[in-house]
Structures are given as C-alpha cells and as structure tokens.
Amino acid sequence: AAGVIQSPRHLIKEKRETATLKCYPIPRHDTVYWYQQGPGQDPQFLISFYEKMQSDKGSIPDRFSAQQFSDYHSELNMSSLELGDSALYFCASSSMGLASFGPGTRLTVL
Amino acid sequence: QKEVEQDPGPLSVPEGAIVSLNCTYSNSAFQYFMWYRQYSRKGPELLMYTYSSGNKEDGRFTAQVDKSSKYISLFIRDSQPSDSATYLCAMSARSNDYKLSFGAGTTVTVRA
Numbered sequence: 001a002a003g004v005i006q007s008p009r010h011l012i013k014e015k016r017e018t019a020t021l022k023c024y025p026i027p028r029h030d031t032v033y034w035y036q037q038g039p040g041q042d043p044q045f046l047i048s049f050y051e052k053m054q055s056d057k058g059s060i061p062d063r064f065s066a067q068q069f070s071d072y073h074s075e076l077n078m079s080s081l082e083l084g085d086s087a088l089y090f091c092a093s094s095s096m097g098l099a100s101f102g103p104g105t106r107l108t109v110l
Numbered sequence: 111q112k113e114v115e116q117d118p119g120p121l122s123v124p125e126g127a128i129v130s131l132n133c134t135y136s137n138s139a140f141q142y143f144m145w146y147r148q149y150s151r152k153g154p155e156l157l158m159y160t161y162s163s164g165n166k167e168d169g170r171f172t173a174q175v176d177k178s179s180k181y182i183s184l185f186i187r188d189s190q191p192s193d194s195a196t197y198l199c200a201m202s203a204r205s206n207d208y209k210l211s212f213g214a215g216t217t218v219t220v221r222a
Contacts, residue, residue: 004153031208042198042212043154055207090153097142097161097208099200101153 002026004102006091012108013081021076021105025093031055032074033099034066037088049074081109113137116199116213124221129186133199133213136180140201142208143175145184148196148215157197158184189220 005024013019025032031050035043045058049068060066063081068074078085086109092099116133123129131145142161146154158173160166160182166173172185182201186193199213 033210042214043210045209045211048207048209050207056209058209088151092210094208097202097204098156098159099144099202099208099210100156101146103153104151106151 004091004093004100006089006102006105008105009103010106010108012110014110015081015083017081017109019078019081019107021078021089021091021107023074023076023091023093023102025072025074025091026095026100029072029093029095029100031094031099032068032072033092033094034060034074034076035090035092035101037090037104039087043090046076078107083109085109111136112214113211114199114201114213116216118214118216120217120219122219122221123189125189125191127189127220129184129189129193129218129220131184131186131197131199131216131218133182133201134180135182135201135211137201137203137211138177138180139203139205140211141204142202143173143182144200144202144210145171145173146198146200148198150195154198186218189218191220191222194219 034046046060145158174183196215198215202208
C-alpha cells in the first residue's frame, strides 16, 4: 500500500539558511499535517491542511510557512534557521481521523 | 496541563511479559483513539485504532477505551524484544478537524 513520502530524508543547513521540506500524502487522503519532534519529545503539531486549505495552526514559528499544492503535496518552508530548529519533521496524512505518518525529515542546523 | 497525559516511563519488562500502557485525556470531544509505535529515528507507525469506547484486539495487541473515565490502554501480550520502541497514544475529534493530540510517549524495552 502507498505510504506518505517525505523528502529529503536528511538535511543539513547552517544558521540563517532556508530549508524546504516536501510531503506527498497517501492518495485520496484529504488532510495533511506537519509535526516537529525534538529529541525525546512527542510530536508537536505545526500546521494542517484540509483539501489544500490551511485548516489549523499550532506552535509554528513565524519564520516557517507551509502550503499544499493542487496535486496535494505539501511543502514546509523554514527561513532564518536557528540551532533549535534541529529536529525530526514528520508529515502525516489522514482520512476520517486515521492518520499515517511519513518517515520524517531529519533537519540538522549547524 | 496537556490534553493528553501519558507516563513516559521508561518501562522495562522480560520477554514474554504483558506490557500495559495507558493514557488519560481531558477533552471529552475526542472520538478517535490511536496507538502509534515509533522506533528510534523512524516515523510513528499506526498500531491500533479505535472509534469511541470499547475493546479492539489484533494479534498480541489489545486496545481499550473507556470514555466515561477518559482513559485508554494498550496491552501487548507475549512481548518480544522487537516490541522495544516508544509507544505514543493519540486522539482526535471531528470537531477540530481530526487534529491529533499526542501523549508524551512511553519508552518500552523488552529484555531477551
């Protein structure tokens, strides 16, 4: 069965640089979520999209933005990166409350 | 106080033991209850999914939901070393567009 695809899997950036993370949801899933997970922490909700429209916003810094495109893939854009942005970033897609996660993108900010 | 509370453990059990995990929550609107398993540096993998109250069994795994007590449980029978992982409970409600609220995760180690 198709799963959520994320790219890249690993990303290394320097402070103040910009990063773009991509997510390809499971076909026919209508909702996409982005989560940030720091070491030893549970996933923290950043933002979600329902049918390509932003549906909810969590603890997402103003330096971050996201969008969902006509083909349903989503991108998380992160600017002015800080050391504290180093984390695992997960995308999940869902239909009717049942969410599946992608493998995550590990972002390291040096 | 978080919407979902989960004892982070860690929990260490011998192989073959029953693992008991639980979460409590405060939002009575939650309708969908999930357990995810997360291996180190991997994405959370959906293990069990329950709608509203009741029990659900899948192989060695049993999920229970008690909405009156706002309490959910996951039991793993005949635990194996391969069950060693972090287990996250999550729940959602249609009223907030199914946004997932997670527990902190419980780290489980099954000793061979």
